[in-house]
Ligand code: HEM
């Protein structure tokens with residue numbers, strides 16, 4: 001019935017046409033797609049830098065690029081991937097699109113602010129892009145002083161301005177989400193009926209709102225130091241460069257949770273849907289998101305175990321870092337318990353969710369290694385750290401992003417993606433990922449420092465494996481890019497609820513009408529109540 | 542309940558169901574924004590705290606070179622501007638358009654008086670070579686570095702505050718224009734209300750800056 005109507009029915013995509021209707025849109029769904037296009041570009045840009053890095057590392061000598069260029073490559077890779085891809089990735093695309101729908105709202109509380117946030121990201125991105133084209137920047141994504149303030153002769157200012165501006169995009173998105181969750185829930189949508197995706201975004205928004213301003217002021221001080229000789233971090237004046245590190249990590253550790261929490265929210269939705277069971281321990285999972293957000297603000301010192309921090313401070317930060325593992329583990333255990341006796345199907349989103357659980361667990365556990373003072377002194381600034389955070393950010397966050405993208409693709413576009421290709425690419429990504437990053441744990445343990453492009457002969461085998469894995473990974477990322485675009489035209493028409501999922505977003509047509517719902521929904525059930533959905537869903541897939 | 546029933550107005554945008562909901566949302570949004578501002582200024586206050594506790598004497602000596610009387614007078618100016626802002630909000634609640642405009646203009650004027658005085662003070666620093674950089678010199682102190690740190694913080698903090706005043710001035714100007722166009726009524730005056738919150742916040746920041754920058758030598762005497 002819906003299948004036949006889809007051509008004529010008005011929805012958010014055909015309600016208006018033309019460039020202007022997109023660039024001036026206030027519709028959270030369209031803004032979500034604008035973000036999607038933007039961050040995809042940045043993802044492939046960051047990927048290009050990574051490719052060059054991996055090719056250089058094929059041989060122990062520096063033969064492709066000079067040391068200076070290599071420094072720029074890993075800096076621009078990090079800056080692009082973290083600030084312009086991962087931070088906005090899930091919240092600004094899937095969150096923007098689905099958060100209002102999941103709570104039964106017509107839009108976010110501040111649609112114009114939402115559009116402004118996108119423009120800020122674009123403008124910030126252009127600044128950084130300009131810096132990259134003009135000659136690049138070589139400080140590392142961490143901008144440590146005094147190198148970034150006094151010594152680097154590269155485009156620090158333009159890059160930092162870009163990140164500063166993009167930071168406000170992130171702040172305003174978080175603000176918008178918090179107000180929306182507080183004030184825009186549909187009748188009957190109580191806090192404890194909200195999908196866990198929404199809880200995860202609530203926690204993420206708290207971090208965005210509380211953490212990002214600190215990064216902003218820190219970058220501002222770096223800028224002032226470079227531009228006006230205001231020497232807040234300058235040791236020559238008696239200032240303290242380590243203060244910069246404190247301020248930077250006060251944001252940047254919580255920021256890793258900006259990247260991972262939304263992915264956890266996605267995984268909760270997928271696991272529940274494809275095992276047809278409510279999430280085990282819903283309340284625990286919801287609160288674990290919030291407690292990760294809170295605890296995440298107390299552990300920044302684990303990035304500074306070897307930079308003049310006192311042993312006592314180190315011990316406290318070490319202990320607190322172990323503590324964050326608890327809410328993270330709660331999630332993993334509860335997902336696993338949800339699967340127990342579930343009726344599991346292995347659709348693509350579920351494959352990504354499984355990938356997420358496995359790789360996030362690896363990343364989290366190696367995080368505990370690093371949080372242990374003695375081990376960290378041995379492996380800090382080695383490839384072990386590089387492997388650790390890539391397991392979480394690439395293995396975790398990007399898996400979550402791709403899983404969510406596949407899960408909601410039918411809703412966003414009204415088309416199904418080709419399942420066979422999708423499964424193939426999910427598998428390719430999983431294998432390619434492990435081949436790329438697992439050798440890096442060993443490399444790091446053996447003593448290969450990060451950020452070097454010349455290395456002893458004996459490390460070559462592992463580096464070659466890693467580069468080989470990266471090529472597989474690259475293919476894995478290209479495949480979805482192609483078939484998702486292909487599906488826009490040739491994909492099977494999607495029904496309203498192809499997965500038999502429970503969220504409100506599935507109770508409206510695919511793609512959704514301009515104002516999301518024809519009637520404001522009235523919520524009478526807990527989240528993940530499959531008994532009611534089974535009655536409603538007639539045709540599946 | 543039909544979904545897209547209502548016409549969009551300023552007081553009731555299409556994403557909201559009721560005026561009260563919209564007002565609530567705007568106010569909450571501004572409060573959250575102010576929290577982000579606290580974190581933003583917080584970074585500088587942290588740096589200040591650390592350096593002042595590292596170099597207490599030098600900070601006190603440098604602080605005493607600032608003109609307390611001018612600073613105090615400026616504080617009074619800013620407090621008065623907060624008062625006129627409150628009057629503007631009250632007039633808006635009562636729907637008195639001309640009173641809104643009058644009080645907003647007064648607030649704006651006081652804001653500019655503050656900035657004028659600030660500019661005068663900064664200029665004094667130029668004359669005295671108290672601008673951080675190669676030309677910096679502070680009489681009678683052996684360690685020039687920490688003295689520069691004090692003035693770095695002085696300029697960073699008052700500069701950031703002044704920037705917020707300028708933004709506030711822009712908001713006030715916009716409000717004045719909109720009020721003259723008759724945008725606000727007793728029923729719909731959220732922008733005035735919310736701008737008021739912002740203005741008071743900027744004011745409060747100064748209430749912290751003034752003692753921290755101007756008065757610390759008194760604490761040691
Ligand atoms: C949950 C998502 C997580 C992400 C995205 C993440 C990301 C990162 C990143 C980016 C770094 C490297 C910083 C740098 O030096 O440039 C890092 C280092 C570190 N991570 Fe994680 N991490 C996560 C979870 C954890 C957990 C759960 C722990 C411990 C309980 C942990 C402990 C550490 C430690 C101790 C370091 C410092 C290593 C060093 O430089 O010596 N991380 N992490």
Ligand SMILES: [Cu+2]
Pocket residue numbers: 252253256299300302303
């Ligand atoms: Cu961390």
